[in-house]
Amino acid sequence: MTDSLSGLPNRRALHVDVARYAQADDEIALALVDLDGFKSVNDHYGHYTGDKLIKECAAILSDLCAKDARAYRLGGDEFAILVMGPIAGNILEGICRRLLQRLAKPIALQDRQVTIGASIGLSRSTPAARTSSADLLRQSDVAMYASKTGGKMRCTWFNDEFDRKLEQSQKVERALRRAVAGNELQVLYQPLVDATTSEIVAVEALLRWAQDGVAVDPSAFIAVAEETGLINAIGSWVLRQACTDALAWDGLKLSVNVSPAQLRNADFPIQLGHILEETGFPPDRLELEITETYLVGDPVIVCRSLEMIRSFGVGVALDDFGTGYASIGFLRKFRFEKLKIDRSLIVEAADDEGSRAMMVSSIAVARAMNMFVTAEGVETAAQAALARTAGCDHLQGWLYYKAVTADEITRQLAKNAIRITGDHRHGHVAHA
Template sequence: MTGRNPVVKVAKWLAAFTALVIAFGPPLGFLYFGYRLESTAIETRTDLLSLQLTQLINANPDYWQFETIRLDELLKNGDLGGADGSDRHRVFGATSDLVTETRGSNFSDGWPTVTHRKALFDYGAPVGTIEITESLKALYLKAASIGVLSLIVGTLVFLGLRILPVRSLQRAWDRIAFLASHDAMTRLPNRVLFMDRLTTAIAGASRRGQALTVHSLDLDHFKDINDTLGHAAGDTLLRQFVARVSGCLRQGDTLARLSGDEFAIIQTGTNDAEAAVNLAKRAIAAVEQPFDINGQEAIIGISIGMAMTGTDGDSDPQQLLKQADLALYKSKDNGRNTYHFFEEEMDAELQSRKALEVDLRKALHAEDFRLFYQPQIDLASQRIVGLEALLRWHHPVRGDVPPKEFIRVAEGTGLIIPLSEWVLRTACREALPWAPLSVAVNLSPLQFQQRGLVAMVERALAETGLPASRLELEITEEILLNDTEHTLDVLNRLRALGVRIAMDDFGIGYSSLGYLRRFPFDKIKIDRSFVADLNNSSDAQAIVRAIIGLSQALNIHINAEGVETLEQANQLMADGCQEVQGFLYGAPMSNTAIGDLVTSLGILSGADDPALKAAS
């Protein structure tokens, strides 16, 4: 009697064991590490929200549990980590009673979850608990997808291990490993592989006594490409972008795609900042050239933040990438398509910005903003003919916050939309008794990306009773840079309501003359930078005269901003300017002061008192 060949038996068991490892190892490993990452992220987000809630509790310790609207707003907007809507937030009182609960649109009770709690204190005394629960549905579904693929691969391995060449098996395994560590679309290293390479690069640079630089890259206006040309065009652009930036790198440098339109570079051997700057300049120059997307031209830019290690290898990879990200934020704030190195004060600036954002949300909810109004003067009659509404915010601790500072934060967080609606509604209501004076309100470029701008203006006019002919909306040339056809359609619909449209800061943009040809503006406002140099610069005089001449030829009303001296006013009048505003005629005033002024001047009753003497 012959026995079974032991080699065949061992081979079968090895094939079965290998198949089981391949089938269940990747999904189980994915679940394990994914759970660890989710748990860590939940703990960090809970700690952050507990600090924000503690600030709210300290400000109103006795009744904070009844401020469910503010609590819900803070939970929804303060947690940047739950952007996919798969989380649930709960706030409990001191007796474990539920105060409020918010759920993301993708949160599911029927799936495993990970939960973290953090106690809330009122100056040391426990008053409640914040709880964040993250649904692991997405994690398990991804694990299941990996499991299906692994099971198929395992089965194939079991059936073909003794038939397929070892080289073929090796290629299949290499493919799986590649997909786990690379971005499938661009074939670049993903975040996991990038951090692994960064750790290795830091250690290697330390042994050689060298430094390295991490570049954090973000595509400017990439969302506009996706919105206008489609996601397929966006993918094509990303592949072309990768090819261009890769051509700027040396052998040994690493380009990785971290997410969406966020990329990063590990540049080795940068013992001085010049090498890092040169790479940043090459990348910006390469990307600023137009892209050909299926016959259509697309133009984008990149903002770059850079952080360098020392030569002693003491840099933490996570900290180094965070520093590069902070420098990236600085580049985006400074106009985009540029680069900045990390500086220590950037971290403090980021914390200050986050604190300002929290205060801004509170101020908007409590309507702590005020409108001031600056008179607009007809030069021929020296009378007030209109008012420009200007937003002001007096913070109880910070004092008067400059508009440029909080407007930038409002635009970055989307708060500019409700804030602008409040400004428009308030300006219309307060200006109603000041007939026949018009009131000018500035519009943000972000409002034109929303589909409800025209309806918002209609609503403000209807609710306040202000005639549309007394409302003037001011826009800048930046509004017309993207999706011009949509913007022109909105402007025409606004004008059809009866409101007037003015182009603000004329002359400092990109294609002013082209815009005047495509849309008949009611008013042009000469930028204050030209007015400031009017009596000192022949170039400024020539530009101002050209703008005035152009407006006269096109029959467009002209206004000059920033008039501070009588010489400037006389020169503008001599050149044919019709309307001015500035400190010569009056600084921005509160609504009460403006009401008293127009009443004292007899404007409402039609008296002939000149505005110049009283307002200057």
């Protein structure tokens, strides 16, 4: 029951050991270790180097475990560590923290140095509440995923709250699948206005879902869609629906949010090309909005994807600027067509001098790089005046328009056209 590549005991050996330890009157603690960055090593240097890395990690684990624990290779880039004893949990956590410290340093593989990391999940079984090997592994896997989503290079203990959240997530997933099949999702549109004239110059497509007549918070169901892979089908539907609706709004720009999970899909640019061809929507009127978190994941892949998207003539905007990681360096590297200043910065700028300085400097940098700038979440005349004075081109928020249906956009544009035509006859242009 040994893994042929690493020489460590395999998954079957782990189950046998847990079953044997369960007969003793002691605590059992299990860690599931998932290597971060292993796929990248395989992709860049080939499987031979990947195999060498697995062997090296196995040696590191064996050294750290010594006589206190036993290490296993479960397959791929997953390992496990098992400890039994009165303070098994403490010993296991100590080993895992030393492992993270070790993996933070480069690993020598022949003529190159590679750096990887790990996300670790821990669980325990006590004499008072024995857990099967399968469930112990499942709990460690859930905790490992929490480590990965929490930023990687950390170890997390399983707790019952994880299962409650998982159950809720599965409930949302089932309902969301029914919603997709039953055409319950809807695309609404929030206009963006010219900062000077207040005329509608663009619309942003926003996905909405009303479950049994009650609106579901997008932050809740979008996260589930990303985790389950549903986001690819939903995102393509939103893009196709928005392009179809906006085709009639001559001259208006259309902004569509694209999830990082969509952009990580190598087929996304191909899907985008098909949608543009099917709908006949002019690429130069389409703008895809991406968030800062996507930029820091893998800049090389980001650049490649953005190049393909721009090759169609589609613009790219950086959404929610001011909330996370993006810096002037990112703006210079990726050269977005538009920068969208996050609502929180707009709101805080009215009362906080530091936030105001950050907003003004961000806008100045974007303008120097020939980017358009939109202020999001504008709700008061004072916020609008501040954003306008700072140099924003477009304003978006409830002060002007809420998100409405495609039919309402069409009606609003018709009303504006009639009003502007009437005003021109009288020799002036009115502001909304």
